[in-house]
Amino acid sequence: MNTLQSIASVRFFQGLPEDICTRIANISVFQTAPKDALLFEAGAPANGFFAVITGRVKIFRVSPSGKEHILHVFGPGEVFGEVPVFQGTTFPASAQTLEESQTAFFPRKDFTVLIQQDPDMAMKMLALLSGRLRTLVDKVDDLSLKETPTRVAAYLLLLRSSHEADTFRLDLPKGQIAFYLGTIQETLSRILKRFSEEGTIAVSGSEITILDMARLQEIADEGR
Secondary structure, eight states: OOOOHHHHHHGTTTTOHHHHHHHHHHHHHEEOOOOOEEEEEEBBOOEEEEEEEEEEEEEEOTTTTEEOOOOEEEEEOOSSOOOOHHHHOOOOOEEEEESSEEEEEHHHHHHHHHHOOOHHHHHHHHHHHHHHHHHHHHHHHHHHHHHHHHHHHHHHHHHHHHSSSEEEEEESOOOHHHHTSSSSSHHHHHHHHHHHHHTTTTEETTTEEEEEEHHHHHHHHOOO
16 A cells, blocks of 8 residues: 555545645655554653554553553544644543554644645544544443443444454453443453353454344443
8 A cells, every 4th residue: 555545545534635635645654563562652742643554553541550541442544643733732641552553643733734725624624523522422421321231232333333244353352441441351251241141242252243233232222
């Protein structure tokens, strides 16, 4: 995949004219990072944002007690780190690769110039930030109002959607998924076992197969 194709694969840039994508490619800095590479730390100056070209990147914070809390996992075609960039502040969380990943970095100064020159890109940025706000509100709702089985079911449906297949692998170790869902690993394992015994899913190590989509959706919708 060449540089222009890589930029075109980023969902945020899809639909932009080729000449604009070329200009974005010209300001981009591409890098390939090994697994567990730290891309930026919480508190670092937000002098640009990133897109995942290949691989996966987790956004996380570490509590005073040393516990890691995953806020989100980004895969190919997704951008991250954009909010503090346009606030002109620092990154509120850290970013680390979950596997060998290629990313594109967009310097704040250069990208701001492009936005000023292209209203369509500015509108796309507003839409992206609005979507992120909705995602954050939904997660707060999930963690505060919904029962743990509901959150687990919704998470499995999200993975199914991103993989576009009924059989997929969990994208994180169960301990990290538990933190992400606001629970503990033992509770997560019990819920997965229950779903399996009920015939809703089949579990084989980290591989999940959804057997009863309607039932899983019903569980995910509880409490709405």
